[in-house]
Amino acid sequence: MGKRRTVLLMVGVLAAVSLAGCGGASGEKTGAKEKVRLMVWSPSEDQSKDSGQWLQNSCEDFAELHPEWDITFVYGIADEATAANQVAQDPVASADVFMYANDTLTIMTDANALAKFGGKYREEIETTNSPEVLESLVKDGDLYGVPFTTNTWFMYYDKSVFSEEDIKNLDTMLEKGTVSLPFTNSWYLPSFYIGNGCTLFGDGTDESQGVDFGGEKAAEVTDYLIDLAANPNFEIDADGSGLAGLRDGSINAIFSGSWDANAVKEALGENMGAAALPTYTLNGQKKQMTAYAGSKAIGVNPYSKNMVAAVELAVYLGSADAQRTHYELRNVIPCNTELLEEEDIAADSLVSAQNDTFNRTSILQPFVAKMNNCWVPVENMGKGIRNGSVTHENSLQQTEDMNEAMNSDGI
């Protein structure tokens, strides 16, 4: 008798638990409002009091726009560069909405951890962004995020040393002042090769075409780089030496991105200039330095329990209003096409430098899997030139070796 009662009790408890479980999953309704819990991940500056709590404020604004939901926000810290790894590790226990850099897109799509945007959301995103930016978030025809900024590097220079005319050409600049570039960093060095017609995976998406960093056109560039490294007015930027040089005046121009804007402003003050990449003179001809570029975007977790709210929030965080406050609070350079036409933003040299680089002097950084083989060989080329093992005598062979290494899967 006692036993049977216990069994009945247990069945009852189990039933109650499972029912409660269902209730939690489908979202309880209190009155007319639907309870929604959204977990949002962003870099810590977006949530810090010192820089205006952009994320919290934007999320609260979003909640006001949607009175039909009673939203509880849960915030977590994950910067754009590493969010993909966190999400791919365990999508089910990850944020509903997060920010990521577009070169990490395949990490998440491979783990089936990134939702596609379609229908009216995709249309809305497409009308407010340039095709180049959108292209950085499209894989096999599907759109995987709401872009909120472009991600590339450009040039900071001292206006008291270089004129508007000087900064159009690297070699002219080298006659007037000292220039520093992260020569041994393979995010920067390929810009010279790409400028002289070297290509990566066809238009950047066709893995089968491979990398073309070989032949006469690449060897010419290697020869140019050997001379560049030997130029007394050129300094190799490593471990922050470029920025330190700007501070003490020994260096007059560096190549970096928007993350260093405040430090450069502090170092140069009124003389701070920012511009798209210059050309360089190769055998008498002007060639355009061409950077890798990408974007940062807001992604949505396909395992989100409140899909509609999550997608709406992502679109809101990437909207013109949110991008404007992001720009005002944290200098995050907007990419919304309507916003870029507004006067104060169009007048900001930092914004025009970055977007000019993105539109004119860059290629989309390929995110095919084989791109992973392309970093170390270029870095080794930079180091080889620095330490003198790559010379004019063996430059052709060394360049071919680099090309071969970039095209091989071996380590």
Place this chain on the structure above:
Amino acid sequence: MAAAKYKSAKTKRFVNNTIVHVSLAILAFIWVFPIVWVVLTSFRAEKGSYVSTFLPRSYTLDNYIKLFTDTSILNFPRMFMNTLIIAFFSCLIATFYTLAVSYCLSRLKFKLRKPYMNMAMILGLFPGFMSMVAVYFILKAAGLTEGNLIRVALILCYSGGAGLGFQIAKGFFDTIPYAVDEAAILDGCTKWQVFTKVTLPLSKPIIVYTVLTAFMAPWLDFIFAKVICRANSDQYTIAIGLWKMLEKEYIDSWYTSFAAGAVLISIPIAILFLCMQKYYVDGVSGAVKG
């Protein structure tokens, strides 16, 4: 004649001593050099990660002050407390595990003894982080990957495997004569009493060694903390915080504070070692009575 001989022996000794001391001084300089550099950098007033001079041009305490006051982006005091709590409890549990397992394997004769030692040997050959993702999912299934329970999860991670690291302590226990145990048992001790009242008091050096290693492992670990904390920034340990300071967005403004943090994390280890050193010396000098 005799005086001359005496003098030459003295000179010889002087020359020998000079050579030894100079070479020791050079080696000491090389070893201490990086540490001095980190300490100097932590007091450096110039910003940025790169400086062209070895000695800072001006000194300041601001880097330390910044660590404890500028908590909006990287909350160092909280990370420090998190790590201290985790390391303290891991240390207690892991020390007990290690010593208990070592005692059993050294003193008790049971069937699984040999197989267990072989198994531990083989398991010890695999790097711990191989099982990292599996550990994460097990902890998640147990509900330990959210909020403050992350600390419990990390304590479990750091102390759970301690029973496999018994080799050194067991080797030490083996040197204590069995006759001591037998005498204690004749006097009416249980196995537990033999362990706590006879073996442990005779093994201070190895206890000190175990405590030190058990404290340092969680104090310095990065990889498990990173995988288990994920986006919960309020649970970050110091290792994650210091790593964050070197990311490209922060490195320029946080580099000198990073050095300050590196100096600060060495303090608890130094204190622990200084406190334990006394017993360490006592243990070595008071040899085991046979």
